[in-house]
Amino acid sequence: MADIPNLRRGFRFQWEPAQQSHVLLYPEGMVKLNASAGAILAEVDGVQSIQEIIASLESKFPEAGSLSGDVEQFLADAANQHWIEWL
Amino acid sequence: MRCSDASAGPPLWLLAELTYRCPLQCPYCSNPLDYADREQELSTEQWLDVLRQGRAMGAAQLGFSGGEPLVRQDLPELIAGARELGYYTNLITSGLGLTEAKVQAFAEAGLDHIQVSFQASDPELNNAVAGSKKAFEQKLAMARAVKEAGYPMVLNFVIHRHNIHQMSDILTLCESLGADYVELATCQYYGWAFANREGLMPSRGQLETAEATVNHFRDDLRERDHPMKVIFVTPDYYEERPKACMNGWGSLFLTVAPDGTALPCHSARLLPIEFPNVKSMSLEEIWYQSPGFNHYRGDSWMPEPCRSCDEKDKDFGGCRCQAYLLTGDADNADPVCGKSPHHDRILAARTAAEHATAGLDDLVYRNTKNSRVFFRK
Ligand code: SF4
Numbered sequence: 203m204a205d206i207p208n209l210r211r212g213f214r215f216q217w218e219p220a221q222q223s224h225v226l227l228y229p230e231g232m233v234k235l236n237a238s239a240g241a242i243l244a245e246v247d248g249v250q251s252i253q254e255i256i257a258s259l260e261s262k263f264p265e266a267g268s269l270s271g272d273v274e275q276f277l278a279d280a281a282n283q284h285w286i287e288w289l
Numbered sequence: 290m291r292c293s294d295a296s297a298g299p300p301l302w303l304l305a306e307l308t309y310r311c312p313l314q315c316p317y318c319s320n321p322l323d324y325a326d327r328e329q330e331l332s333t334e335q336w337l338d339v340l341r342q343g344r345a346m347g348a349a350q351l352g353f354s355g356g357e358p359l360v361r362q363d364l365p366e367l368i369a370g371a372r373e374l375g376y377y378t379n380l381i382t383s384g385l386g387l388t389e390a391k392v393q394a395f396a397e398a399g400l401d402h403i404q405v406s407f408q409a410s411d412p413e414l415n416n417a418v419a420g421s422k423k424a425f426e427q428k429l430a431m432a433r434a435v436k437e438a439g440y441p442m443v444l445n446f447v448i449h450r451h452n453i454h455q456m457s458d459i460l461t462l463c464e465s466l467g468a469d470y471v472e473l474a475t476c477q478y479y480g481w482a483f484a485n486r487e488g489l490m491p492s493r494g495q496l497e498t499a500e501a502t503v504n505h506f507r508d509d510l511r512e513r514d515h516p517m518k519v520i521f522v523t524p525d526y527y528e529e530r531p532k533a534c535m536n537g538w539g540s541l542f543l544t545v546a547p548d549g550t551a552l553p554c555h556s557a558r559l560l561p562i563e564f565p566n567v568k569s570m571s572l573e574e575i576w577y578q579s580p581g582f583n584h585y586r587g588d589s590w591m592p593e594p595c596r597s598c599d600e601k602d603k604d605f606g607g608c609r610c611q612a613y614l615l616t617g618d619a620d621n622a623d624p625v626c627g628k629s630p631h632h633d634r635i636l637a638a639r640t641a642a643e644h645a646t647a648g649l650d651d652l653v654y655r656n657t658k659n660s661r662v663f664f665r666k
């Protein structure tokens with residue numbers, strides 16, 4: 203499996219103050235993301251590999267323990283929904 | 290008297306209907322029948338101000354539509370302004386008036402997505418419905434240009450009895466053009482489509498065949514792990530419960546019409562309710578305080594059978610425009626509902642669709658001449 207995730211063209215990730223959450227915007231649609239989905243997608247920049255993303259999140263949230271399972275699961279779902287692609 | 294509702298959330302979607310001008314004449318157009326009487330349009334500065342206010346309130350999705358938004362010469366400026374504010378900007382166009390240069394220029398201004406509407410999968414039917422001889426070729430060329438420039442692309446087809454047999458051809462065409470999303474939107478009967486309902490509404494048999502074809506195509510896409518998404522909006526006239534129209538009145542959507550009238554949905558203008566104008570009121574006041582926007586919020590306005598119905602949180606009593614058009618009173622339950630005492634009007638429309646014989650020539654096309662007839666009434 204290729205291991206650098208990137209948002210597909212047409213998808214935009216941003217913080218919305220009015221909703222107090224991160225959202226994913228795409229043609230005529232919007233998903234409001236929960237805190238962990240927001241934290242993961244914030245790391246997806248087309249440069250960091252999935253291992254680097256996991257390491258970065260584990261250092262930001264040391265109390266959360268190992269995050270590899272959650273991150274892998276979420277990114278697999280996101281790829282299934284065609285939000286992201288693997289570079 | 291209905292007073293302000295502080296519990297309403299912010300408008301997350303803003304639809305800017307920039308103009309009612311359009312080179313096409315679709316007989317199902319959702320613009321008001323008397324649009325020819327409403328030629329005044331907001332200025333560039335007024336639109337930018339609306340966009341700023343909407344964004345400050347929390348709107349994140351922005352649609353530029355019309356009419357045909359491309360006839361506005363200031364479109365690149367509006368796109369750039371919207372993008373800078375942080376909107377996700379959607380351009381909803383017929384493709385007429387678009388050029389490769391504009392597709393590029395809009396991308397540079399920050400446009401996120403372009404939706405191109407088609408009338409059919411072949412030039413003959415497409416051009417007959419659109420009322421334009423060159424429409425189809427132009428749409429194909431522009432769909433290709435949109436993809437070439439790297440945009441995500443939605444192709445939209447309004448479905449009615451004269452093109453509903455084309456589902457398979459339509460989807461094949463969309464796939465070959467590289468569409469990311471396909472919207473097969475069965476006619477909703479407001480505006481021009483209501484005037485033409487008998488000539489547009491498919492029969493139940495036609496609808497069932499179409500649904501089966503679409504589902505089959507979807508399965509095939511899934512098997513191939515193909516990212517094209519197909520959205521099929523089925524006609525509520527064949528349902529026993531109404532749709533939760535606009536996700537609830539004044540809950541997410543805010544439309545601003547070309548002359549600045551603010552509406553909870555783009556067809557609400559036909560209701561006998563006074564709606565505020567952005568020229569004389571702030572968007573904030575319009576959304577949270579104006580009687581027009583508070584009119585159908587919550588459920589205290591509901592008469593029976595909705596009032597005591599345990600499904601009212603699900604569908605909010607359906608669509609106010611449909612209730613008004615079919616029963617003469619916008620407070621009534623949407624007659625699509627099997628519990629509505631006016632449900633027989635929907636049944637009658639279904640029966641009429643079984644026996645309809647009207648051809649394309651019998652439809653009333655959306656143009657200024659026909660519009661003037663409506664506004665003289
Ligand atoms: S529905 Fe047809 S006539 Fe109406 S605005 Fe769209 S393209 Fe123009």
Ligand code: SF4
Pocket residue numbers: 530531594595596598599600601602604605606607622623626627628629
């Ligand atoms: S009676 Fe009213 S609230 Fe109940 S299902 Fe019908 S339309 Fe919806």
